[in-house]
Amino acid sequence: MSVRDEFDSWAADGRDKGMEERHWHTAKHALARMPIEDGDRVLDLGTGSGYALRALAESAGMARGYGLDGAPEMARNAREYAVDASPAAQLGFVVGDFGHLPFADDSLDHAFTMEAFYYSADPHETLREVARVLKPGGTFYCAVNYYEENVHSHDWQEHISVDMTRWDADQYRAAFREAGLSVAEQDSVPDRETEIPPAEAFPTENWDTREAMVERYRELGTLLTVGVAP
Template structure:
């Protein structure tokens, strides 16, 4: 199944909102780190429900936000949600491919992707495209919870019909540099809001031990790699 078909189905049954709720615990910390200034133009790759752009519109002086998604139904839903939640924000949602961004060279101030980069058909090309469209000094905040060190995420590939890229932290840094982006930072953003029961309540239906659950949410969390265009 294609990315388009997979995520059109997700949007149709409301799972886009579910993704927003699950990812918000770490996404809000990632977005707070973005140096968005008044008048900036920001791209959200794999926008899903559009929650990242709505949050930036609500908390920054961003002039224009672009949400790109490979699934038409996702883009449609994001547009409708945003009209309701941020009617005065200048947000646009388009259907597109991560490997062919519909923006001119050096035209955007920042880009972000929350839990979507690993769905790219060609992640190296995606990084080159991001580097192309960013202005000098522009940043790319790439957040993923599906990555090699997070052993608790590996089984997710078995639950979805599209291929996913599972790099380790070093591979992300190398790929960013090869695409022409300086690596400004890389760290793990912990999820401190998921409730972790006391040890005597384990095993649960999802976790064999409390130690494994603590490792997944408090230690691994979301891997954030920040690139800067030269």
């Protein structure tokens, strides 16, 4: 199944809102770090429900936010959810390919992606495209929960028909640099909001031990890699 078909079905079932709720625990901390200034133009790659752009429209000074998704139904839902977003920032949602971003060279100030980068058919090409569209000094905030060090995510591929790329932290840094993006920082953003039951409640339906659940959410969390365009 293609990315388009897979996530069109998710959007039709309302699963985009479920992703928004789960991802927000760590996405909000990544978004808060972005050095957005008045008048900036920001790309949200794999926008899903568009929650990242709606949040930035409320709290940052960006002039224009673009949400790109490979699934038309996702983009359509995002447009509907954004109707009540702050009018100070204009938000637009488009259907597109991660490997061929519909933006001119040096035209965007910042880019963000949460739990979408690893769906790219060619992640190296995607990074080159991000580097191409960013202005000099522009930043790319790439956040993923599916990565090599997070052993608790390794079985996710079994539950989705789209091929996923599972890199470790070193591979992310190397790929960013190969694409021409300097790596400004990389760390794990913990999820401190997912409730973890007391030890006597384990095993649960999804977890054998409390220690494993603590590791997944409080220690490994979301891998955030920040690149800067030359």
